[in-house]
Amino acid sequence: MRYSDDIIEDIRFGNDLVEIINSYTPLKQRGNSYIGLCPFHKENTPSFSVSPDKQLYHCFGCGASGTVYNFIMDIENYDFLDTIKYLADRINYPLPEPNGNFDNKVLETKQILYEIHKLVAKKFYQNLSNPQAKIANDYLDKRGIKPNARIKFGLGYSLFKKDDIYTFLKEKGYNDDIILESGLVFKTKNNTFFDRFFGRLMFPIIDVQGRVIAFGGRDLTDNKNTAKYLNSPDTPIFNKSYNLYSINIAKNSKNKEFILVEGYMDVIALYQAGITNVVAALGTAFNENHIKLLKKYANKVIILFDSDDAGIKATLRAIPILTNNGIYVRVAQVENAKDPDEYIAKFGTKSFIELLNNAKSYISFQIKQKMQExxxxxxxxxxxxxxxxxxxxxxxxxxxxxxxxxxxxxxxxxxxxxxxxxxxxxxxxxxxxxxxxxNKKPKQIIQNNKLEEARQSILYILSTNINIYNKLKNYIKPEDFLDDLYVRLAKIIFEYNENNKVIYPAEIVLKFQTPEEQKQISKVFMLKLDFSNNDKLEKIINDQLKIIKKAYFDKIITEDKNFEKIQQALNEKKSFDKIYINI
Ligand SMILES: [Zn+2]
CATH class of the missing domain: 1.10.10 (Arc Repressor Mutant, subunit A)
Structure with missing residues (x-):
C-alpha cells in the first residue's frame, strides 16, 4: 500500500530533521545550517550539513543526501513503509490499519473535531452572558471592544469550572478519545479529566474556510503562576506553525498587502479602526510555514510588532523570512505606546493610518537599528x-x-x-x-560534469528566487533539461512558481519515488550558491544557461529526423549564443 502524499507530508513536517539527526550525530549550528560528523562514513572533520529551513541533509564527503525519510531508511535500514510507521509513531500520528480505509477515517475524525470546535465556540460565546463572565465583559469594555467586533471574532469566555467543557461534550455524546484528541481537555495521571481553558477570555482561531480549528485563551486574573495566553495544542486540524490568526478575515480584504501584528487584541483593535488586512502568528514566532498560507493572498507585508525589545527582535527575525520568499516588506513602529492596540486607543484611528502609510522599507529599519548600536x-x-x-x-x-x-x-x-x-x-x-x-572542485571536471552542474544550479536558482525565475522563464523551459529526472523537477518548479506556491525543498524531494531520485534532487536543493554578488551571479547564470541550451539544440541537431526542426534548432542555437540576460 502507499499512503497519500498528504499523509507523507504531514509526517515529514512533524518530524524535525535537525532534532532527529542530532540524536545520531551531534550537530553544531553554523550560519543557516547545522554541521556534524557524517554518520554514514568515517571522518574526522565534519562535512555533513543539515538545513533546518530546507529540512534536507547532505554530506559533502560521501554524497549521502535526502529528507528525514531517507535518513531513517539509511541509518536504521528500514524500508519506506517501516520508516513511515516509525516516524508516525514518533509524533503520535494515527496511521491506518493495513486494510482500513485510512483517508476516510482521518476525514471523519477531522469532521468530528470541526464539529466539536464549533459547538464549544458557541458555548464560550454564550458564556459571556453568564454572570460569572463579568470579569471578561469588564475587560472587553475597558479595551473598548464593541459588540460587533465581539461577534465578528466570536469572542467568548470559558467558565471557571475545571470540567465544564468535558461534561458539555460528554452530554453531547462524544467519547473520551475524541474529546482528548480535540486538545480542549486533557487527562491527568489519575484519570481525571480537566478542561484546558477555564476562567479565560476566549479567542476562536478560524481557518480560511471559516471553520473554528483551535482557541487562544487570555488569563484575566493577575495570577503570576498562570500563563497570560494559552493556545490549543497541535491537533489533527490545527498546527500553530501553519495557521495565522484572522486569516479568514484578512483574505477577504482584497488587499495584497497584509499587516503582521503580534497579538489577538491588535488584530481586533485594527479591525475596529476599519483595517481588516491584518494577521497574527499564533503564540509562535513567524516562520517559513506561515508564508505558505500568507502568500496565497498577499505579496507585501507591513510588520507592526510591539515597540519593546522583543518586538524589535521579532521584526528583525521575520524580515529575512519574508524577503527570501519574494515578499516586499515594510516596517511600521508605534511610538509612545507599547502596541498598536494601545496606540489606537491613545492617538486615534487617523493618526494610526498615517503611521501605516509612513511605514518604511525594511532596509531603513535595519539601518535604524544598527544606528542605535x-x-x-x-x-x-x-x-x-x-x-x-x-x-x-x-x-x-x-x-x-x-x-x-x-x-x-x-x-x-x-x-x-x-x-x-x-x-x-x-x-x-x-x-x-x-x-x-x-565551489572548489577536483580538477578532473569533464564536459559532462559541467552540463550536470549547469542543470543543477539553474534548477536551484529557479527554485529559490522568483525574480530570477520570472526573467529566465522566457529563455528556458523544462524540456531543455533533457535528463528525465531534471525535466520532472523543472516542471514542478515551474508549476509552483507560476501558481505562486512556496517551494519547500523537502516536500518537493518527496514527490520523487525512489531513494536514488530523492537523493539526486536533494543534492540540487543543497547546492551552495552565492546570491550576494549580482554581477557574478548574472554571469554564472548566462554561462550555464548557454551550456544547457547548447546540449538541448545539439541533441535535436544530431538526433532529430525532421529537417525543418534541425534547421530551426541551428538558427536558435546561433541566436541564443548572442543573448545576454540581465538579472
Ligand atoms: Zn558522509
Missing amino acids: YNINDPIQKVEFTKQVSKIISSLSSPVERDVFIKEASYITKISEEAISQEIKLILSNNNDTQKLV
Whole structure:
C-alpha cells in the first residue's frame, strides 16, 4: 500500500530533521545550517550539513543526501513503509490499519473535531452572558471592544469550572478519545479529566474556510503562576506553525498587502479602526510555514510588532523570512505606546493610518537599528557603523535599490556616497572569494560534469528566487533539461512558481519515488550558491544557461529526423549564443 502524499507530508513536517539527526550525530549550528560528523562514513572533520529551513541533509564527503525519510531508511535500514510507521509513531500520528480505509477515517475524525470546535465556540460565546463572565465583559469594555467586533471574532469566555467543557461534550455524546484528541481537555495521571481553558477570555482561531480549528485563551486574573495566553495544542486540524490568526478575515480584504501584528487584541483593535488586512502568528514566532498560507493572498507585508525589545527582535527575525520568499516588506513602529492596540486607543484611528502609510522599507529599519548600536560621533565607531550598513545594503540584489539606500546611509552618516559604494563593492567581491572556495572542485571536471552542474544550479536558482525565475522563464523551459529526472523537477518548479506556491525543498524531494531520485534532487536543493554578488551571479547564470541550451539544440541537431526542426534548432542555437540576460 502507499499512503497519500498528504499523509507523507504531514509526517515529514512533524518530524524535525535537525532534532532527529542530532540524536545520531551531534550537530553544531553554523550560519543557516547545522554541521556534524557524517554518520554514514568515517571522518574526522565534519562535512555533513543539515538545513533546518530546507529540512534536507547532505554530506559533502560521501554524497549521502535526502529528507528525514531517507535518513531513517539509511541509518536504521528500514524500508519506506517501516520508516513511515516509525516516524508516525514518533509524533503520535494515527496511521491506518493495513486494510482500513485510512483517508476516510482521518476525514471523519477531522469532521468530528470541526464539529466539536464549533459547538464549544458557541458555548464560550454564550458564556459571556453568564454572570460569572463579568470579569471578561469588564475587560472587553475597558479595551473598548464593541459588540460587533465581539461577534465578528466570536469572542467568548470559558467558565471557571475545571470540567465544564468535558461534561458539555460528554452530554453531547462524544467519547473520551475524541474529546482528548480535540486538545480542549486533557487527562491527568489519575484519570481525571480537566478542561484546558477555564476562567479565560476566549479567542476562536478560524481557518480560511471559516471553520473554528483551535482557541487562544487570555488569563484575566493577575495570577503570576498562570500563563497570560494559552493556545490549543497541535491537533489533527490545527498546527500553530501553519495557521495565522484572522486569516479568514484578512483574505477577504482584497488587499495584497497584509499587516503582521503580534497579538489577538491588535488584530481586533485594527479591525475596529476599519483595517481588516491584518494577521497574527499564533503564540509562535513567524516562520517559513506561515508564508505558505500568507502568500496565497498577499505579496507585501507591513510588520507592526510591539515597540519593546522583543518586538524589535521579532521584526528583525521575520524580515529575512519574508524577503527570501519574494515578499516586499515594510516596517511600521508605534511610538509612545507599547502596541498598536494601545496606540489606537491613545492617538486615534487617523493618526494610526498615517503611521501605516509612513511605514518604511525594511532596509531603513535595519539601518535604524544598527544606528542605535553605535555612536556615530566617534570616528572609529562611525567607520564600523558604515561597514555594517554597507553589509545590509549589499544584500539587495537590485543596483537601483542599492543606490537609494546608499544615499540614505550617506545622509545619516555624512560619509560620502562614493565611500559607501566602495565599501559595498568590497563586500560583494569578498563574498565572491568565499564562494570560490566553496565551489572548489577536483580538477578532473569533464564536459559532462559541467552540463550536470549547469542543470543543477539553474534548477536551484529557479527554485529559490522568483525574480530570477520570472526573467529566465522566457529563455528556458523544462524540456531543455533533457535528463528525465531534471525535466520532472523543472516542471514542478515551474508549476509552483507560476501558481505562486512556496517551494519547500523537502516536500518537493518527496514527490520523487525512489531513494536514488530523492537523493539526486536533494543534492540540487543543497547546492551552495552565492546570491550576494549580482554581477557574478548574472554571469554564472548566462554561462550555464548557454551550456544547457547548447546540449538541448545539439541533441535535436544530431538526433532529430525532421529537417525543418534541425534547421530551426541551428538558427536558435546561433541566436541564443548572442543573448545576454540581465538579472
Ligand atoms: Zn558522509
